[in-house]
Amino acid sequence: MLRLLYMYYLAKMADASTTRRANKIPNNLYELCLTNLVNYLQKSKCDRNDLRSLPDIIVMDVYYKMLQEKRLCILAAELSELDIFERLLFYADSQLRLLQCFQAVIEHGSNWLSTELATAYLSKCESNTGSRDPLIQLGLRLGGFLNEAGWYADAQRVLLQCRDLCQAQPQTTYYKRLTLECCHRLLNTQSAYCCFPAAAETYALALKLLGLEPQASGQLPDGPIAVGDTCDKALQTECDDTEQAGVAGGGRAAACTRGAWGGAALAARLCKEFSALFFVRCDYGAAHAWSLRALALLDDWTPPRITVEVLRACGKACVVKRRFAAAGLLVRQAVALARAHFGPRHPRTAAALLDYGFYLLNVDSITHSVAVYEEALGTLRRVFGRSSLHVATAQEDLAYALYVLEYSSGLFYKARDHAERAIRIIENLVPADHLLLASAKRVKALILEEIALDTPAGQDISEPSLLEESESLHKAALALSMMAFGEKNVQTAKHYGNLGRLYQSMQKFQDAEAMHLKAIAIKEELLGAEDYEVGLSVGHLASLYNYHMNMHLAAEKLYLRSISISLKLFGERYSGLEYDYRGLVHVFTKLKRHESAAHYDRLLQHWHALREESKAEQQPALGSEQVMPLAELQAALFAHND
Secondary structure (H helix, E strand, O other): OHHHHHHHHHHHHHHHOOOOOOOOHHHHHHHHHHHHHHHHHHHHOOOHHHHHHOOHHHHHHHHHHHHHOOOHHHHHHHHOOHHHHHHHHOOHHHHHHHHHHHHHHHHHOOOOHHHHHHHHHHHHHHHOOOOOHHHHHHHHHHHHHHHHHOOHHHHHHHHHHHHHHHHOOOOOHHHHHHHHHHHHHHHHHHHHOOOHHHHHHHHHHHHHHHOOOOOOOOOOOOOOOOOOHHHHHHOOOOOOOOOOOOOOHHHHHHHHHHOOOOHHHHHHHHHHHHHHHHHHOOOHHHHHHHHHHHHHHOOOOOOHHHHHHHHHHHHHHHHHOOOHHHHHHHHHHHHHHHHHHHOOOOHHHHHHHHHHHHHHHHOOOHHHHHHHHHHHHHHHHHHHOOOOHHHHHHHHHHHHHHHHHOOOOOOOHHHHHHHHHHHHHHHHHOOOOOOHHHHHHHHHHHHHHHHHHOOOOOOOOHHHHHHHHHHHHHHHHHHHHHHHHOOOOHHHHHHHHHHHHHHHHOOOHHHHHHHHHHHHHHHHHHHOOOOHHHHHHHHHHHHHHHHOOOOHHHHHHHHHHHHHHHHHHHOOOOOOHHHHHHHHHHHHHHOOOHHHHHHHHHHHHHHHHHHHHHHHOOOOOOOOOOOOOHHHHHHHHHHHHO
């Protein structure tokens, strides 16, 4: 049967090379042969070693057919063998299908697979007495795959071992370069998994190898990083056909050497990871500086995967720095490039969509943001199933966008469902005190608070329990943030602000005031007096003073400050202005300053008219963007940045 399968595969390839008969009988025979082989292997329980004699492309086809035929037990047994998995890792065209097979097996019940592969790699390193280079290459690939699949703890185990192997070798340029490759993957894993102390060590090692001082931020020495030709050739571990389409023969090899594995491309990837680390640590100035440096290091030889990642990092940094024109251009280009090179249903495209949704949410285009998040979630579910940290992140993002969208309607049940699904997934995959739970719990707490406040009269029995559950979630999120970041951090300040709003709802007004004042003080110290986050907290304190503490003069000053920040950053259509205008109408009515109350009532009506106009305006349709030439994009962004 194996010989017959091989013959049909060769027939299919020969047939596909002709234009008139492609996709006819040989393809059907090949698929039929695959199905029969999978069923035979399942029923006979025969020795599967014969599969090892087949070419990698056919082996991957057999395993993918096992997935399609739901033969997941036998597939798990195959994928758990490191030697087999290693073959598939080095077969470039298998990445997406291997991700799907891997996650399907885990979701079926083999949740030990990631740990078993990582453990097998560590054992292989301990027992091997020969050359370390093949182990290093395997570690880079296996660690990178587990990271992309979202199994960060096991990815970190593999990559730390790989890093140690690199550092145990003579510290030539070759092995320093390999160590930097490992640092790149480690930083990606450690940032995503919130391993901040370990990430700080990796960051310091990378800076040292790059010849930078520990306090460096966004600056690299002039000129390329020195790497030899032999190093470039040895490091071609991820150059796949999809990333180098259209480059043939010697040109393809030259593109790989100059692109993915040239000094500038490695430096760009490292700067991108530095940016990502500072972003999750809420040091947005450093995140922005490193992302711009990464962008400057891109060139026409850089593979699309790296370019997309850099554009995403730079776009997110521009969002939090409130440079929305640049952010919009970057994230749209990231989505366009990802769609063009990976297709609309690839996880890398979904990741770019999540960043686009983040941008849309921050520019107050909430309906479009929800639609983009829903598309990204659908793609991630198709690849990773329903039990993945990638899926949990998308559900949390969608839950928050739905919460913002339905804030005025009170229809929070869909948002609540997504938040609760995200929490369940994360709780099943990480320790109970992991920081990844903090954000999801915060979103659910916000939703429960609003549901409690919207509970109709006669259903008061449920309201206290919802508010108490919300308080418990907010406190848990605050404790996790304090443990990871300390008090002087934007995330910690946000949790204080959320508790302040909750205590206002619970009529604990003194506690609410204390929380809001803490949030404002931390945000002002870290972000400056005119930042969006400061304006948000100032508006919340104004509401407390206005509606619950009868401190109307103090509320007036705070509302005016919040409005000033909002107008400066977002313009007169910004959604948050509604609450500040309503608040001032109430303040001036209480103070019997009726002309001022009438003035802000007119501004409120004008705001409503502008919002109606905004509903008719459309964001650019997804998929409509043309990929800009890189040099043109860089010129536009750096001219704007200057």
